[in-house]
Amino acid sequence: MFSKLNVLIVLSLNVWLVLAAPQVHNFKEISEIPSDIPVCSEKDLNINECIRNAYQQMIPRAKNGIPELNIPPMDPLEVDKTNYEFANSIIQGKVALRNLKINGLSDTIINSVDFKKDGDNIKMEVKSLTPKLFIEGKYKAEVKINDARMNSKGVFNLTMTDIDVIAQPEAELYERDGHKYMRITKFNIEPTLGNMKFYATGLVPDAILNDAILEFVNQNWRTVYKSLIPETRSTWEPEFLKVSNEYFSHLPFDLILTKE
Numbered sequence: 001m002f003s004k005l006n007v008l009i010v011l012s013l014n015v016w017l018v019l020a021a022p023q024v025h026n027f028k029e030i031s032e033i034p035s036d037i038p039v040c041s042e043k044d045l046n047i048n049e050c051i052r053n054a055y056q057q058m059i060p061r062a063k064n065g066i067p068e069l070n071i072p073p074m075d076p077l078e079v080d081k082t083n084y085e086f087a088n089s090i091i092q093g094k095v096a097l098r099n100l101k102i103n104g105l106s107d108t109i110i111n112s113v114d115f116k117k118d119g120d121n122i123k124m125e126v127k128s129l130t131p132k133l134f135i136e137g138k139y140k141a142e143v144k145i146n147d148a149r150m151n152s153k154g155v156f157n158l159t160m161t162d163i164d165v166i167a168q169p170e171a172e173l174y175e176r177d178g179h180k181y182m183r184i185t186k187f188n189i190e191p192t193l194g195n196m197k198f199y200a201t202g203l204v205p206d207a208i209l210n211d212a213i214l215e216f217v218n219q220n221w222r223t224v225y226k227s228l229i230p231e232t233r234s235t236w237e238p239e240f241l242k243v244s245n246e247y248f249s250h251l252p253f254d255l256i257l258t259k260e
Contacts (some may be wrong), residue, residue, distance in 0.1 A: 027070045027250040034068045036061070041258050054125070054256075063106040067170065070250060075106035079137075084236065091142035100137035107131050120173040122182065127173040130163040139200070154202025162194025179252035184244050187237055196221055 033039055038057050040050040058066070065073040079100040085093070107130060114125040137155040141152045170186040197218050203210050 006070075021064070027247060028257070029071060030251045034066070037066070037069070039258060041260055043260070048113045048115055051115055052110050055110045055113065059108050059110070060106055070247060072154040075103060077102040077105060086237070093141065096140045098138040100135065102133060102135045104130060104246050120180075121176050121224050122169075122171040122173065124171075125170055126165075127169045128165050130160065130165070132162045133163060134158075135160075153198075154200055156198065156200035158199075159197045160193050160195070164192040166190040173253060180254040181251075182248045182253040184241055184248070187240055187244070193225075196225070 011100050038050075040047055040054060044050050059074075062071050062074040065071055077100075079097070079102075080099065081096065083096045085095060097226040109129045109130060111127045112125075113127075134157065137156070138154070139156050141151070143152075166189070168188040168190075169184050171181055171182045171184045173180045175181075194201040198214055198221070200206045200214065201210065203213050
């Protein structure tokens with residue numbers, strides 16, 4: 001039972017990776033910010049509130065996508081495929097998700113922002129609340145726990161409610177072609193959930209046992225959920241940094257946070 005619990009928790013962590021850094025390709029270079037997109041100034045005495053307000057205004061705008069900023073439609077967020085490999089002292093393997101659809105992001109509320117800039121170094125903390133996310137798609141998992149190997153595949157859905165997230169990126173600025181760009185160097189995310197409910201087919205061949213596993217998982221996911229995020233950081237953080245920095249390499253930072 002605990003092996004399948006770990007499989008489904010890791011599947012949910014893969015969803016967090018997609019949420020933090022959607023797999024978008026073919027970025028175009030951005031030379032100006034659309035007039036309806038709020039920007040902030042380094043000189044603003046209330047810069048934290050300005051950034052918080054800018055995030056909040058962009059969330060409903062991003063529901064149908066902001067192509068001028070390389071942002072895809074975010075509600076629902078649709079991802080054709082994503083793969084994730086993970087490993088710690090107990091569990092290792094990989095999860096592949098296909099035809100992923102995520103509903104509910106446009107209801108996110110940005111509660112607070114704490115922005116600090118020291119020269120070309122940036123630290124930020126963003127606290128947000130999303131009332132509900134519903135995620136569905138297909139999955140395939142290959143997992144090794146100690147000496148036991150397990151393969152599962154099927155369709156799944158995942159419902160998360162009352163999602164409090166603390167995101168803590170650290171970044172550095174660099175200059176290119178007369179503009180300042182941002183490179184994220186570290187990223188931490190701490191999602192706290194009111195509740196989470198899984199459904200999946202194909203965990204095991206027997207349908208009755210499959211249902212029993214789901215019942216067990218839905219009752220016991222809290223026992224391992226929070227610990228797996230830091231324990232698997234070495235595998236998910238590099239992928240997040242890769243995707244995020246590819247995005248920000250096309251968006252001059254000094255267009256969204258001006259000196260004036």
